[in-house]
Amino acid sequence: MNRPIVETCLSPALLHLFDTEHTIVVIIDIFRATSTITTALANGAREVIPVADVNECITLKSLHPGYITAGERDGKVAPGLEYGNSPFEYPPAFIKDKTLALTTTNGTKLLHMVENADQIIIGSFLNLDAVSSYLIRQNKKVLLACAAWKDRVNKEDSLYAGAVATQLQEHFTIACDSTRLCMDLYEQSRRAPSLLDFLRDSNHYRRLSSFGLEKDMEFCTTPNQYQVVPRYNGHAIVTETIPPV
């Protein structure tokens, strides 16, 4: 019984409770940062630079005119930036070999809060199996870190944590009740017609619907569109080169 443990942090405001040393931290921001990062890299982006705020994004653009800057505030492209936080904005023909400088309210903030982790990777339903397989092969302690919404626990990130933990459970020790809550949530979701349907009763679904972003949410809850495992190298998020099994 020498299994590594898996824990879940439901909100950035709880991150201080977890020791991230020797740990692979999975950043989760389903609607929509980590789904968009996964899509951009799967579609050939060279790298995605997670940026703390809009001004830093604008500064980066002035230093690197080839960068694509992106970020939203209240469902619209933030003033001074070029693109938004929708995965549909980054098809291969547009994003291939480009650098995307992306700022978001929750996901980027959480990523910058994590210190001393062994690795930081990016999880979304779009690369669910790829992330789980990668974690199983790495065989190290895991923290599933939900970006939440302004520190408030949210349903879609918790649901994804539950989906990953469910896939890991035969190889890992479930070490905290937050993980068990998420797994029970995921189990409940299986009784719904679809993940999206299950998430209709959630704060973020209502907020994003009011911005007309139903199609984004439908895509972000479609499992296994991509095989990439995005990994943060301390500066940018790049596609992890996965060694052959």
Place this chain on the structure above:
Amino acid sequence: MNRPIVETCLSPALLHLFDTEHTIVVIIDIFRATSTITTALANGAREVIPVADVNECITLKSLHPGYITAGERDGKVAPGLEYGNSPFEYPPAFIKDKTLALTTTNGTKLLHMVENADQIIIGSFLNLDAVSSYLIRQNKKVLLACAAWKDRVNKEDSLYAGAVATQLQEHFTIACDSTRLCMDLYEQSRRAPSLLDFLRDSNHYRRLSSFGLEKDMEFCTTPNQYQVVPRYNGHAIVTETIPPV
């Protein structure tokens, strides 16, 4: 649609995210503070004074020799105190008309953190229906506040929040995803033979079992043993006098 809202705070470390003004806050510490407080008051205790630490408990005793002091550390009566945190220690013959000065690791701490609430009441499975009926009759905004375990989200407090929210849902607006998570957890628990059985896979169950406290947990997960609604009056927790319907 002028229903009051119900929200859930999964950990004291998230309490700052909630506005408790004009709100009835339900303190939840199933294993075992709020179960023991409910039991003591149902069994006729005059009041339960929630005390921040062991030393303050000892000081209170020196000022009021008639007080009963109680508190545990690691499953044993804390040095300097007289009784523990088990509901079985407070039968009517012992506790009737007495004042209990109780210190606990999580529940007491959370109660002292709540500011500006309209009311603070004490919830446990032992008085589940009484609490829900009271909240429905009051018709005010509700915050279900889980004491958790050293700020870590726990399964038993979340489960109770889900049970209350499920009873409230026809009369309240479910206003946050934490509440939805707890309700889904409670829904999952209905597939288990008992609440205790559902909670066997939790950190606190394992910890308290290792102290031989299985019987305590069995009692603490038995719904509706008592009709009392304990309410904090700013100094002590007393039995709320419930007006006739």
